[in-house]
Amino acid sequence: MILFLTIVSGLAWTVVYVDAIRIGFRDKSYAIPAAALGLNFAWEAVYASRSVATGISVQGIFNIAWGLADVVIVYTFLKFGRSELPPWVTRRLFVGWALLLGVTSFAVQLLFVVEFGWEDAARYAAFLQNLLMSGLFIAMFAARDGMRGQSVLIGVAKWIGTLAPTIVFGWFGNSTLILGVGALCSVFDLAYIGLLWWARSKPGSLASTAAR
Template sequence: MILFLTIVSGAAWTAVYVDAIRIGFRDRSYAIPAAALALNFAWEVLYASRAVATGISTQGVFNIVWGLADVAVVITFVKFGRAELPSWVSRRLFLGWALLLALTAFTVQWLFVVEFGWTDASRYSAFLQNLLMSGLFIAMFAARAGTRGQSLLIGVAKWIGTLAPTVAFGWLGGSPLILGLGGLCSIFDLAYIGLLLRARRPLVPAGTQLSGR
């Protein structure tokens, strides 16, 4: 069961990254919120490197795939992210902020390893940054006043990709922390999916008379 849930999660998150790359270049934007992107990229680089050094498991294969895909997502952020910020933010200031964000993310991930060890750190940090991402997706929707740089596939795949390890490590693994964090992720993810679905419905012009029987 754990292997099955790992594959489901791996496939779903791979779909998130592939569509984030597609949407990013199509809309000339970035499809994963900046802080969450930095933490995810740091997590994947760290644990993909660990997998290569100690022996590649099923999860390790996905970590490597995600890390490579995330490089392309990071490129969309560096290429188009400046346009999302106020005009007073220069290109140099934007790149400096992006570098600080990356350094902070790698530091945080390493501190998790130092505090909890490799196995627990990979799970605790993953679910905490996942919850952050869930909230930031809603903030992104609000800030962009719609679905630019976003897609329903990303929302649904992120939800499934998080729900599977929530069941694996929270429920089957008996971890209240992971179960709770994963449950909160689902609440935010479903709310975000609802916003995306609502945005796809055609708007009825003001004053239009609706009739029905």
């Protein structure tokens, strides 16, 4: 069961990243919120490197695949992200902010390792940044007034990709913290899916609401 759920999670998150790449180039935007993207890229770079060094596992294969996909998503952020910001944010400021975000993301991942050790750090960091991502997706929907740079597929795959390891590490692993944070992720993810579904099924609803 644990191997099955690990594969389900790995495939679901792979769908998230592949569709994020597709949507990013289609809409000339980036499909993963910036802070979550930085943390995810750092997490995958750190733990993919560790997988190569210590021996490849099923999870390690997914970590490597996700890290490679994240390189492309980071590219979409660097290429299109400046257009999402106010005019006073110059190209130089944008690059400086992106570098600071990247350095901070790697520092956070390594601090988790120092504090908790490799195994617990991977789990705690993953779930906490996952919850951050869930909230930031809703903020992205609000900031963009709709589905630009987003898709229902990303929302559903993220929910499934998080729910599976919540069961593995929270329920089977007897971790109240992971079970609780994973449950909160589901609450935010389902709310986000609901927003996307509403916007897709009633494409004029956002414009009509803003006009009131």
